[in-house]
Amino acid sequence: MRRRGFLAATGAGTLALAGCGGGSGSDDGGGGGSPKKGGRLRAAFAGGGASETLDPHLANLFADVARAKALFDKLADYGADLSARPRLAEKWEPNKALDRWRITLREATFHDGRPVTARDVLYSYRRIADPKRAFRAKASLEPIDLDASRATGARSLEFVLKRPTAEFPNVLAAFGAYIVPEGATGFDTAPVGSGPFRFVSFTPGRSAVFRRYDDYWEGAPHLDEVEFLVANEESARINALLGGQIEYAHELNPTTARAHENEGRIGIVRLRGSAMQAFCMKTDRPPFDDPRVRRAFFLIADRRELVEGALSGAGEVGNDLFGKGYEYYAGGLPQREQDLGRARALLRQAGAEDLKVTLDTSPVAAGFTEAAGIFRDQAKKAGVTVEVRTGSKDSYWSDILDNGTLCCYRSGAMPIEAHLSQRLLTDSTTNATRWRHKDFDALYQQAQSTRDKTERAAVYERMQRRLYAEGGFLIWGFADWIIGTARTVKGVDTKAPANTLDWARFDKVWLA
Template structure:
């Protein structure tokens, strides 16, 4: 995705690297020859989970440079493999609130700058218990300034020098400032717990996840076997095999041909063609990707809030969802995180109002406005959205010139250049969206939204113990963004997965990036 290349799991990075390392069905045919027998049925009746079998899942991959180091996970394929082999202290639920994993519980002091985390009884694949020592080693490894590990920025609020083990299964985290949303840090993408001293992950990695390592061929396949002693219970499957197919057509054809049972990332057109046809199942993960236009608020014409408000009113959101997403999504309301914890859902749904948009532009002295909209084929729907919005703006007297950018440099370029661009993001907590993108010192502040009083509101929220009072602060912040922010958030896209009809137990209610996405330990073959 990629405004935040070091923060949240990247939808667009997945696509970008997929184009660079395309593989076809042949790779699947060679690597996926293990078969997918359903195994013996120990269920009590129809619909009961069955034990056994190997599920073959195809993802876009990263080529020969792929690694099983969970702290280097970047693509969806990386994240799915890491989730199978390793655990985090927490993960995100369907509403993007943190839920416990290896952490049995957490509690803070009154000042919210010290948090005590108690670990559940869990063991690594070699039988060693997961301890506080492993947690501190993992976090200090991630925070190493010489490394570029994905979760490093998320761990920044923790003073890891001062943090310490207070028992074999308890850790006191000392924070640099009050952090009411500290559990979000524990759930951060890539913040996996590895054994103390572990440095090698591609030959025989040891984790505490529901599957244990069998084999790994970078850019081709990885095979993991059920870990019977996992703290949450053994998976239903005997084995999971991850295969690489960067072209969507290869994944679909392999699924239709029975070479795989799970195809990640299908486009809406493919989904419509196969939905309810009987051959495969289509799973839609709602609200997985924010779709937006990003207006830079520190330069003309968007340094005038009246121009930003006019652009909010130019957008016909339903037309954008129907045209750019082929209807596979829902309209947005210029706020991130629809359906997530703290989302300000009481604000009226913004509708197109070209007359009011024209009046605002006139007030701003921008009646004959011309603006360049940067886009790229780097992400699905970007070029279509740009063309649709260009035509919508024309009706308000605004000339939008669409400029195509390079897929390889788009995400780095848009952070510094231009005034208006296509933008999207995967799921993350609303608090993380604010802290990573909307504070004066945020490293991925693509809208250049920099207001000291807004920063102070965020710190107020982080210093507020009572959840209802904290939610009220977040609502005030969102009301301001709704009125004058730089993100024109027009939609939320579905993330689409295809499975064989024999695959059961795939979660449908949670966005990608959350705990229940790619939960192969909960899946079975009927």
């Protein structure tokens, strides 16, 4: 997720929201009695303009993914703790060497009545892996030898891997790894999936309407229809929600949530710990090629002040490790606190008493510019001069993050294993901290070759202890992801981080 650091919203304009005013109720979106059938829910997301597509393999923005998961299924998806949960794959089983995995599909059908088969799975994965296309999940599927993999029955197949991969179910759950019917190519006029809703209409950059699929393998949705609308500005989404034009507003900022949380007009749902917030130190260039300087910066940060100031308190403090609360997280390490005396001592040892460094930031993500200013003031107390440089939204993820020495950084939810493999191995394509250590790579390979989960967790903990001691990510917090709902909306999951299975699960939502 390098270009946006998240499935970040883009687009300059705001499109008008269609629809009639909605009713009001008395409960928030997290519960509310027995589910009721019927009705259309209107959900507003930031979108991608006229270039939007319903091709699930091109899903990139939050709006794309929400539409894709309504129409399509994956073999697996991530639970709230970011462990892989079976979806179209009813079960999976590896061989002893962990380089072959047998998959059994559940009985499911596409919207046109055809059964989902192993041939559909192989077609989908081979389409994603097409070297001529830039599909999102291509890198995630790289461990699979798709030429050697084969169907062993109508609902069974064997994946042959290029190397042992203990966390192979994470590959099945990869972002964008949706299953489409064999031979499917066009997706914007009448796409056919196996998801809980079937296609009705689509106008890129404006609206998509999907209707309940009664034969969905997990049970028909409560809603008759869901309509996805585009509103790129946060102010447009909250105003449409307050005005009854929509029932679900994705991605509200903390200030907005605080202003409306206790009014009773709308419900506010906080998805805790959805977004890692960090400063990225380049470990391959001065001054951060010296681990003593990195340790000093860990001790300069007042994490509580950063969460309160940059996130308006809508989050929790970090401990310089990704994935707080996720499967394999090393939660037993001491919570790091500000220690300016120790930070000064480390800088003296490194010969960097009068250190000056540029911190690159941008309004590309909520809290970035605020965090940079707060950290500048914290560093000054340790004798470090931090010059804040604010760059363009358009080039931040593609250029500024690569070229800077110290940069603001954030990430959405993914398994800790994926964070390690995608960002912290020598050959990782999104290695923002330039962390390159062969012994660290060897630990990852050891973990992936370890069949026993307890033993594998112990290896992941060793890797995290190393990062805690001298890594390049100063992870100061985890921001809430905030959603607004009409009071009539029930069944919205309040524990699933953005990008996980139960986020934007409109088949589980109903209107009271």
